[in-house]
Amino acid sequence: MRQWGGNRMIVVADDFTGAAEIAAVSFEGGYSARVHRVKAPIDLQPDCHLVLDTDSRLKSSEQTKAVLAPISKALSSFPAIPVYKKVDSILRGNVSLELCLLAQILGKKRILLLPQNPSGGRTIKDRTYRINGIPLSQTEFASDPTHPAQSDSPLDLLGQTHGWSVSYCSIGDALPTAGIVILEAERDSEVQRWSKQVKPDDLAAGGRDFYRHLVGTTQREPRPFDLPTSTLLIQGTLSPERERLHQALKGNTYLDLQLSPAANPQKSIDLCASSASDMISSNGLAILGFRRENTSSESAAAEIERALRAVIATALNSSKNVAIHLAIEGGATAALILKILNLDTLEVIQIWGDGVVSLQSEKSPNLTITTKPGSYAWPPALVEAFCPKVIEQEV
Template sequence: MIIVIADDVTGAAEMAGVALRNGLDVQFITEISCDLPDTDVLVMATDTRSFSRQEAVDTVRHIAGYLNEKRNISVFKKTDSVLRGHVMAELETLAASLGYSSTILLPQNPSKDRIISNGIYYIDSTPLHETSFSYDPEFPAMTSCVEDIAKGSVSMPLNEVPQQNRVNIGDAADLEELRIQVGKVGKDSLVAGGADTFNLFLNRPDIKKKSGTDPVINTINSGKTLVICGSTQSKSLIAMPYFKRCSSAEEGMPLDVFHGSPADKWLDALCRSYAEHQALIIKIGHEATGGKEYAVRLRNLMSAATASLINKEKPGLLVIEGGATAFAVLKALHWNVFNVKKELSPGVVCLTYGDTDIILKPGSYPWGCMFE
């Protein structure tokens, strides 16, 4: 069994989609227990990117404690593609807890023009610290040098082997170079990274695959629809064809609630709108400048609002944008174990919980044809 440990829920869903695309049976969980399901790939979604460093370390160590007793497993650590979060602390804890002698970290996604060349991270040929990631409220990119972002790591050029007892961040400017770096993974190596790396990891000859599935399925469930846009930079969706075809409403967060006023009246308005329409879109609608404290309060508001609505009536389709928001929503609903239904597009995956389809979309990914 391959165990994927992800630091946010949309990243976990992305890995589940990659496994499904490769013809593997997949299960998706947000809490670990002693009895792991019988499957080819088990994806564990955590929210450690939003935790404190110590909380993230404790969570990873807790998971490793369960896995230490299991045989015939291999572990893949999903990290943020631009190294946000407590990447080094989690990798060092996991490697030490599970007895790996080296770690190979390949976070880049060349298929999305995210590359590392000579130890420098680029997005669309622009150094990372000159992109919008420099404005991230929790982990702003202040440099593009991967050794400075992930302090304590070492850069690994194509012609070098991994250093023992270190986190080695490999150069790779295209998929073929990434394939070379993945080829350095041995039995004593913890491998970590993003979707492109995981896809290549699954292409090893020792992994038995079934027939595979269509990697892009542009279908959407019918019934009442609830869309939660957890990003402060989310664009309006109400003019998209899907929402024009049915009775729809889009509700933004009032400015006073955004800045900390009580949310009771807003929640009442959401309940009325949800009852009156077939589809409801909830978005924040304002750009946050208050850093992590603002981000945490906003996602708690969004998750509380979502749970309140769903406790009144479950939708046929729940769409959540943003990893931290998605994890908060699922926790507020006490939904922990999911089937993986389909991959709508790379990085955008549909899970199921009971009669509800759940689509999780990373905040930085486009909506594509989802609501056409």
């Protein structure tokens, strides 16, 4: 029988920042917590909470099925270890498909789904999803470039359920015995109440708050931690939090580099790379972002990868044997950068706040990587640590 709260756990997440967010919850509880990209062989170490990043949020249904296939063999090798399915807190991505596939792999007939995080102002009450009291379709997520929120109903957001029944449970309702069950909760105490009703034969799925109660960890204040003094911050999203960071950094000196997601002359990328390298080598902060322009997602992805490869390679090659801090906004951007760096497994070393996590890999001991979901804010302690002088440069 699977037991929650033990030394070994497996979590399946669909993007890197979500995976890191869940690994951080385990780290808070005193467990060894690692994030592992599923493209590499899965090596579950003893006394480990392992979070698998499938990087499948933006993939097609067929691509998602192909990504999840190798996980089935790995999971079947560990029948006594609990499995949790991390989903996006506002149900973006191939949520229902991944839930159904994973439940089938594990032989589950009931999926208890609680995606919202009341601790972060994200609630579901009366079949309506709200963020800080505002219906979801009236928030910034209505203009999400890949998964615009056009409804406030969690049932609508979940979409097609691939032959599974779906139901909604308010507080106090009896749980159905099978199917996908969306759990209402607008308070942390309600999340805790639902967590106590999870049975060994259920697939528990959702966000950070649900997992925290299942594992039995408590939120703690960040401990003192010294980051490397040279930071390259890559902004891979167009969330309003991107601009809020720039406002918070006013009065400091940093290098702000903006490239096009559509096309850049090679000399512009080279200039960007050398400028970023010079700045972070002088104990400063370089920020690389991409302007808001109309372009196809495929061409943008290729151009962004080309630019990031050049900037990261130049920055790291010029800083050999020097500790570097790489801060990344957005799960897709984090996954791309880990691919560029060929890093498969990273261990949590510091938590700055919900969803904002620093990690390291044995492959690159001089590199500290901090990630956060695009819609989350950078914690004040991190903003303060980023840099002390404003140089703005567009290329």
